Structure formats: C-alpha cells, structure tokens
Amino acid sequence: MKGAAKRAPAERPPEALAREEAAAELASLAAEIARHDRLYYTEAAPEISDADYDALRRRNEVIERRFPDLVRPDSPSRRVGAAPAAGFAKVTHVRPMLSLENAFAQEEVRDFFRGVRNFFRRSEDLARVAEERIAIMAEPKIDGLSIGLLYRHGRLALGATRGDGVVGEDVSANLRTLQSIPARLHGEDWPALIEIRGEVYMEKSGFAALNAEREAAGEALFANPRNAAAGSLRQLDPQVTARRPLKFFAYAWGETSVEFARTHEEALARFLDWGFAVNPRSRLCRGVEEALAFYHEIAAERAFLPYDIDGVVYKVNALDLQARLGMVSRAPRWALAHKFPAEQAATLLRDIAIQVGRQGSLTPVAILEPLIVGGVVVSRATLHNEDEILRKDVRIGDTVVVQRAGDVIPQIVAVVPERRPKDAKPFRFPDRCPVCGSLAVREEGAVVRRCTGGLFCPAQAAERLRHFASRDSFDIEGLGEKRIIELWQDKLIKSPDKIFRLDPARLAVREGWGELSAKNLKAAIDERRRIPLDRFINALGIPQIGQATAKLLARRYRSYALWRREMEMAAAGEAEARARLLDIHGIGEDMAADLVGFFAEPHNRAILDDLETELQVLDYEAPAETASPLAGKTIVFTGALSAMSRSEAKARAEALGANVASSVSGKTDYVVLGADPGSKAAKAAELGVETLDEEAWLALAGEPGKAPPSAGRRGA
Numbered sequence: 130m131k132g133a134a135k136r137a138p139a140e141r142p143p144e145a146l147a148r149e150e151a152a153a154e155l156a157s158l159a160a161e162i163a164r165h166d167r168l169y170y171t172e173a174a175p176e177i178s179d180a181d182y183d184a185l186r187r188r189n190e191v192i193e194r195r196f197p198d199l200v201r202p203d204s205p206s207r208r209v210g211a212a213p214a215a216g217f218a219k220v221t222h223v224r225p226m227l228s229l230e231n232a233f234a235q236e237e238v239r240d241f242f243r244g245v246r247n248f249f250r251r252s253e254d255l256a257r258v259a260e261e262r263i264a265i266m267a268e269p270k271i272d273g274l275s276i277g278l279l280y281r282h283g284r285l286a287l288g289a290t291r292g293d294g295v296v297g298e299d300v301s302a303n304l305r306t307l308q309s310i311p312a313r314l315h316g317e318d319w320p321a322l323i324e325i326r327g328e329v330y331m332e333k334s335g336f337a338a339l340n341a342e343r344e345a346a347g348e349a350l351f352a353n354p355r356n357a358a359a360g361s362l363r364q365l366d367p368q369v370t371a372r373r374p375l376k377f378f379a380y381a382w383g384e385t386s387v388e389f390a391r392t393h394e395e396a397l398a399r400f401l402d403w404g405f406a407v408n409p410r411s412r413l414c415r416g417v418e419e420a421l422a423f424y425h426e427i428a429a430e431r432a433f434l435p436y437d438i439d440g441v442v443y444k445v446n447a448l449d450l451q452a453r454l455g456m457v458s459r460a461p462r463w464a465l466a467h468k469f470p471a472e473q474a475a476t477l478l479r480d481i482a483i484q485v486g487r488q489g490s491l492t493p494v495a496i497l498e499p500l501i502v503g504g505v506v507v508s509r510a511t512l513h514n515e516d517e518i519l520r521k522d523v524r525i526g527d528t529v530v531v532q533r534a535g536d537v538i539p540q541i542v543a544v545v546p547e548r549r550p551k552d553a554k555p556f557r558f559p560d561r562c563p564v565c566g567s568l569a570v571r572e573e574g575a576v577v578r579r580c581t582g583g584l585f586c587p588a589q590a591a592e593r594l595r596h597f598a599s600r601d602s603f604d605i606e607g608l609g610e611k612r613i614i615e616l617w618q619d620k621l622i623k624s625p626d627k628i629f630r631l632d633p634a635r636l637a638v639r640e641g642w643g644e645l646s647a648k649n650l651k652a653a654i655d656e657r658r659r660i661p662l663d664r665f666i667n668a669l670g671i672p673q674i675g676q677a678t679a680k681l682l683a684r685r686y687r688s689y690a691l692w693r694r695e696m697e698m699a700a701a702g703e704a705e706a707r708a709r710l711l712d713i714h715g716i717g718e719d720m721a722a723d724l725v726g727f728f729a730e731p732h733n734r735a736i737l738d739d740l741e742t743e744l745q746v747l748d749y750e751a752p753a754e755t756a757s758p759l760a761g762k763t764i765v766f767t768g769a770l771s772a773m774s775r776s777e778a779k780a781r782a783e784a785l786g787a788n789v790a791s792s793v794s795g796k797t798d799y800v801v802l803g804a805d806p807g808s809k810a811a812k813a814a815e816l817g818v819e820t821l822d823e824e825a826w827l828a829l830a831g832e833p834g835k836a837p838p839s840a841g842r843r844g845a
C-alpha cells in the first residue's frame with residue numbers, strides 16, 4: 130500500500146460497532162472504494178493491491194449485512210457486482226424522453242428558425258427570436274444511447290434507458306459503474322429531485338481496443354461504437370459493464386423539484402458543477418448563420434473527434450421560450466437535430482484483397498476506385514468475411530455502395546446490380562494465406578478462415594513470438610511485447626529459435642540496452658533451454674491449443690519425440706495416429722484439425738527442427754497429487770459401465786494420469802470390461818492383458834466424486 134489512505138490497523142470487529150459508528154464507516158468506505166475504483170478504472174493507477182481492495186469491499190459487505198437499513202444508495206456493493214436477478218425492471222419516465230425533429234438540408238434549418246420566430250407575436254419576444262440574433266445552443270449530436278439519471282437529495286437513485294421514450298429499463302446497477310456518472314452530486318445547490326439526461330457512449334479508441342480484445346478471444350465483434358455502448362450497458366452483470374470504456378455526457382433534464390437555470394447554457398454549467406461531463410464543444414450561437422457555421426465546423430472535425438457524432442443539435446437557449454414553444458407530437462418545437470448526410474456513395478470495386486490479422490484471421494478487403502465518403506477519401510472497405518461476399522453477391526468489377534457507418538471502417542453495403550458488367554468476376558476465397566502461403570482453414574461453424582502458418586507467417590509472427598516468450602510458455606524474463614516487436618522489426622528474431630541465438634554483444638550496443646540488460650536477457654534465455662513438454666506445446670501458439678490442451682497432449686504422449694512423431698503421422702493421413710489423438714478426452718475434431726494443420730506445414734516442422742537444436746524438451750511428469758496406480762498406464766474401456774458414462778470414465782482415468790486408448794494392443798496395461806464387452810475382451814485374453822471388471826475399476830479410480838486412492842506411485 131503505497132501512499133494509500135490506510136485504514137486503522139486494528140479494525141473493530143463489525144459486531145462491536147455501534148449504529149452511528151457503522152454509518153460513519155460505511156460512508157468512509159463508500160468514499161474510499163469509489164476513489165480506488167476511479168484510480169483503477171479511469172486513471173489506471175491503482176494505489177492498493179487487489180487483495181487490499183477486496184478486503185475493503187468485504188468489510189463494507191459485512192457491516193452492511195449487520196445493518197441492512199444503513200446500506201447507502203452510493204454503496205460500493207451496489208456499484209459493481211449487484212446483478213439484477215433476471216432482465217431489467219421497467220421504468221416509466223415521469224416526463225417522457227422526447228426525440229428530435231431531424232433536418233438534413235440547410236433550408237430545413239432555416240425553416241426551423243423561421244418557425245420559432247413565427248411562433249411568437251409580442252414585439253419584446255420578437256426581438257429575442259429574430260432569426261439573425263436568436264440565442265441557440267448548438268451541441269454535437271453524440272451517437273450513443275440516451276439515458277435518464279434520477280437524483281434524490283443529490284444521490285443517484287435510479288438510472289434508466291430511454292426505451293420507447295415512455296417506458297425504459299432500470300439499468301441503475303450498470304450506470305453506477307460509469308466513472309463519469311457521479312453517485313453523489315457535487316456541491317450543494319442542486320434541486321432535491323432532478324433527473325439528468327444525456328448520452329452514454331463509447332469512444333472510438335475504446336471501441337477499437339474492445340473489438341481487438343474480442344477478436345483475440347474469438348468473440349463476435351461489435352459493428353460500431355454505438356452498438357458496443359448499447360451492448361455494454363445492457364449487461365446483466367454490472368461487472369462486465371464496469372470493464373467497458375463507457376462515458377457519459379449530460380445535455381438535458383427531465384423532472385426537477387425546482388427550476389435551477391434560466392437558459393440551457395446555464396443548465397449545462399450547473400451540470401458541470403454537479404460533477405457531470407458536458408460536451409466542451411457545445412457553443413452558444415447567435416442566429417441561424419452562426420449555427421450553420423458551427424455545423425460546418427463540427428462536420429469538418431468529425432473524423433478527428435474521439436467519439437462518433439451523427440449531426441448537431443440546436444436548442445433555443447432561453448428556457449422560458451422553450452416552455453412556451455412546447456412540443457409537437459413527440460419532439461420539442463424548440464430543438465432540431467441537423468444530421469450529417471448519410472455517408473454512402475457508389476464506386477467501382479477493383480479487387481478484393483485478403484488481410485491477415487495478428488491471430489491469423491483472413492479478412493476480405495474491397496479495393497475501391499477512391500471516392501470521398503463523408504469528407505474522407507476511401508479506397509478500401511471491409512467485406513467482413515467469406516459469407517458476406519456470397520450473401521451480397523459481390524463480384525470484382527461491380528459498382529458497390531460504400532458507407533462509413535458511424536465513422537468507423539468503411540463497409541460495402543450492397544452492389545448496384547444494374548451496373549454489373551458482363552465480365553464481373555466472382556471472388557474465390559483463397560484457401561491459402563496470402564502472406565505466407567500456408568493453408569488457411571475454416572472450422573465447422575466458424576465464419577472466419579485462419580492461416581495455419583503460425584510462427585512462420587510474418588503477419589502473425591510478432592504476436593506469436595510474444596506468446597512464445599510469455600509467462601505460460603517459455604517465460605523469458607525481460608522479453609516482453611515491446612522488446613519482441615523491436616527485435617522482430619529489426620530482424621534479429623524472425624523465428625523463435627533465433628531467440629536462443631541472440632548475440633548479447635549485438636544487443637548491448639542497441640539504443641536503450643547496454644551491457645547489463647543484454648547479459649541479463651541472455652541469462653534469462655539460457656535458463657529456459659530446458660522446458661517441460663506442456664509448456665513447449667503451449668508456446669507454439671497452435672490455434673486452439675492453449676495451456677490446458679497442451680497439458681492433455683503432454684500427458685498422453687509424454688515425450689516430445691513421441692508427440693511429434695504421432696502428430697506427423699496424423700498429418701500424413703495415418704488414421705490410427707489420428708484416432709489416438711481423438712481418443713484423448715478433451716480433444717475434439719476441430720482441435721485435431723488445427724494440430725494436424727500445423728504439422729502438415731513444412732515450415733512449421735522446420736521451425737521445430739531449429740528449436741530442437743537449441744532446446745531440451747523435458748518429458749512430462751505426472752504431478753505428484755495425481756499419482757495413482759493408474760498414472761502412466763494405458764487403459765482401454767469396453768462394454769457399458771453402470772456407475773459412470775464412458776466419457777466420465779475416460780475423463781476420470783485421464784485425471785489420474787492414465788492414457789485412455791480405444792484399441793487393445795501389447796502396450797495396453799488394463800482393459801476395463803463393462804457389460805457386453807465384445808471383441809476387445811477376447812483380444813485382451815489373447816494378448817494376456819490384465820482385465821478389470823467394473824468393481825475393480827472403481828476401486829482403482831475411486832468412487833466417482835470421491836478422492837482416488839493414493840496408494841502406490843507410478844513405477845512403484
């Protein structure tokens with residue numbers, strides 16, 4: 130705990146706390162935890178360890194359990210982790226959440242100003258609303274989702290989505306996780322009851338990072354920041370929301386117990402005082418010309434703003450005038466959304482290129498006759514994936530409609546069929562990686578095709594190398610992402626074996642290195658020249674083969690040499706080797722396909738050859754706690770068991786360190802005979818392999834759910 134506000138070392142047990150003391154401590158815990166949340170989530174500069182943080186939350190919980198009526202509206206227990214039981218409760222807005230009238234053309238904007246002027250008759254009013262001088266607040270129109278936040282006595286009591294404007298959903302628990310939504314209003318001069326309204330949104334950078342994370346995890350991507358924000362807010366688990374980079378701008382309000390401003394501008398200033406973010410680009414304009422100038426200025430800046438906007442909103446600044454203008458149908462007469470033109474344009478699709486991502490995913494990219502969409506030159510657009518091309522029937526030579534959706538990556542919306550030339554060429558999605566030439570495979574049910582080139586593929590190499598050196602793989606200290614990328618770019622480590630051939634003398638002279646760090650890295654590398662088989666397998670970064678699967682493989686094959694031989698046999702199409710692989714509980718068809726794909730590539734085998742000259746891969750050793758009479762034994766099940774299913778039996782045997790095989794051979798140690806065992810029993814008898822009935826098997830395996838017998842170690 131460095132510099133953190135430390136809690137009293139000898140904390141009083143909660144049961145010893147008097148009511149007042151408990152209330153006081155809950156208040157201080159709320160403030161303290163909120164501060165650590167802010168440090169952690171927004172400033173990425175936590176001051177205390179996770180354990181200390183958890184201790185604070187636990188103490189808060191314990192005290193709350195003892196004094197449930199003292200639970201504060203801003204309690205940390207309600208901030209993160211309080212998941213609504215199922216779905217979200219409905220909330221009826223006391224004042225409906227209105228929508229806005231839209232305008233696209235300047236003429237419509239001028240009509241709006243004329244309409245406001247014509248609404249009034251009295252000369253003193255007319256002086257205020259003349260088109261050339263009326264005070265209008267102009268604000269960027271954020272492309273997020275609108276919400277209402279009800280504060281009672283300065284405390285956030287309820288947060289709800291707009292819904293249909295009349296009824297929304299209670300997403301309080303999720304909104305409480307946003308740092309830009311104060312749990313308590315700052316200052317004192319707020320109405321006892323006020324509903325603040327505004328937009329929840331995700332910045333472009335946060336959106337990109339989130340999607341990158343999702344891509345790496347193989348999860349579906351969000352189409353744009355708006356969808357990402359909406360999806361993140363409508364999470365049943367607020368902890369998920371808490372991890373998403375959501376922000377909030379306040380720009381309106383609903384019910385209020387007292388009037389707190391005379392103009393919209395003043396209201397925004399109050400929001401700021403109360404602890405909200407208000408869009409700093411909002412500007413008070415005088416007259417329609419200034420308002421239009423603001424629109425053009427914002428339109429030009431649009432691409433450079435950190436968030437997506439889809440227009441600007443004009444609001445009559447004087448609240449008395451707003452009140453008199455009132456509303457038409459569901460929109461106020463005092464406001465207008467001036468939207469940016471739909472950013473679509475047609476152009477020629479010259480070609481389709483394939484981009485290879487860090488994780489090996491192949492993404493089709495449209496190469497376009499350059500055109501301007503939304504003020505930006507576009508020459509490439511995403512086609513998402515193989516199926517999208519077919520679904521939209523996109524062919525090379527087509528005229529396509531391009532869209533910049535919410536300012537993100539341009540997309541192909543559709544083809545213009547009547548402009549299709551006779552020689553338009555359907556696109557054949559490649560089954561080889563365009564970067565390295567390796568097979569690109571698409572697993573059943575997957576939308577994405579992936580390159581199997583792994584370490585060999587330059588598009589993936591840096592990422593794979595990072596994985597290779599990372600904690601769960603080779604665990605090379607001092608070889609983190611930054612250095613990997615640096616050394617890879619400078620061609621010092623183009624493949625993993627080169628890590629072991631780094632010349633410290635060459636490193637020492639590099640900028641930012643020096644003798645000592647070169648020597649240290651060399652030592653850290655040398656320390657890893659002996660590596661357990663499971664770590665080694667994990668390090669190779671074969672798609673789908675992570676730590677857990679690597680362990681399964683290591684346990685089954687035990688030695689690197691055997692594993693490699695078996696994989697190569699399977700890759701060469703030997704059915705038995707493949708069957709033995711699939712025999713491993715936890716290895717399915719698609720994992721097997723990835724393994725086989727890896728070994729089918731000559732350059733992957735070359736990388737293994739190179740690594741072999743540098744390393745010693747250690748045989749797998751069954752961890753002591755699984756040492757059982759079955760460890761290391763090869764076992765075959767045949768016939769039906771009554772106490773457990775075949776898959777449970779296999780899993781159990783493997784958990785005890787046994788290899789489960791499907792056919793009886795001279796290498797089989799035990800054959801477990803269930804009911805109607807069939808030919809395998811005969812085979813066992815013929816080869817003299819020991820057989821076990823179900824009872825004997827259960828004795829060896831331990832009853833399902835019970836601890837296995839620990840007598841006898843492997844080899845003993």
Ligand code: IVH
Nearest residue numbers: 227228229268269270271274275380442461
């Ligand atoms: S004012 C009665 N101001 O646009 C006024 N809305 O098309 C209510 N929006 O539902 C809205 N930025 O989600 C207002 N500065 C802004 C806005 C804004 C974005 C959204 C909001 C609203 C939608 C209406």
